[in-house]
Amino acid sequence: MHELSLSSAVVNTVVKHADGRRVEVVNLRIGRLRQVVPDTLDFYFDFVARDTVCELKYEIIEARLRCNPCAEEWGIEIPHFRCPTCGGSDVEVASGNEFEVESIEIGEDRPEGDLAGPQDSEQEEAECIAPR
Numbered sequence: 001m002h003e004l005s006l007s008s009a010v011v012n013t014v015v016k017h018a019d020g021r022r023v024e025v026v027n028l029r030i031g032r033l034r035q036v037v038p039d040t041l042d043f044y045f046d047f048v049a050r051d052t053v054c055e056l057k058y059e060i061i062e063a064r065l066r067c068n069p070c071a072e073e074w075g076i077e078i079p080h081f082r083c084p085t086c087g088g089s090d091v092e093v094a095s096g097n098e099f100e101v102e103s104i105e106i107g108e109d110r111p112e113g114d115l116a117g118p119q120d121s122e123q124e125e126a127e128c129i130a131p132r
């Protein structure tokens with residue numbers, strides 16, 4: 001049930017970066033090892049983000065391990081904590097722990113009569129907000 005706190009962290013980060021502008025889309029990257037349940041995340045995100053964010057999109061990042069001595073990297077669909085190349089066990093998680101806002105898309109709230117060129121949205125980089 002950590003999806004509620006994750007949703008709150010995402011919304012807080014997005015609102016801070018949006019700085020009063022209207023956010024249309026939040027793009028998240030979520031590592032498989034975070035064990036986030038997508039339906040539960042959707043539910044809490046809709047609750048936490050109402051009136052602030054229109055849409056949540058996310059990409060699930062597969063878990064990978066990396067062997068420190070030889071830098072071999074492999075996916076762990078089936079848990080496999082030894083390096084398949086050198087047989088070593090000195091390994092670290094190379095990916096799969098992601099929980100970060102990749103970008104947000106912000107609507108233009110230009111005043112009436114503004115003659116600046118049309119611009120539908122801009123993208124902003126957002127820092128990693130993962131609570132551990």
Ligand SMILES: [Zn+2]
Nearest residue numbers: 067070083086
């Ligand atoms: Zn190795």
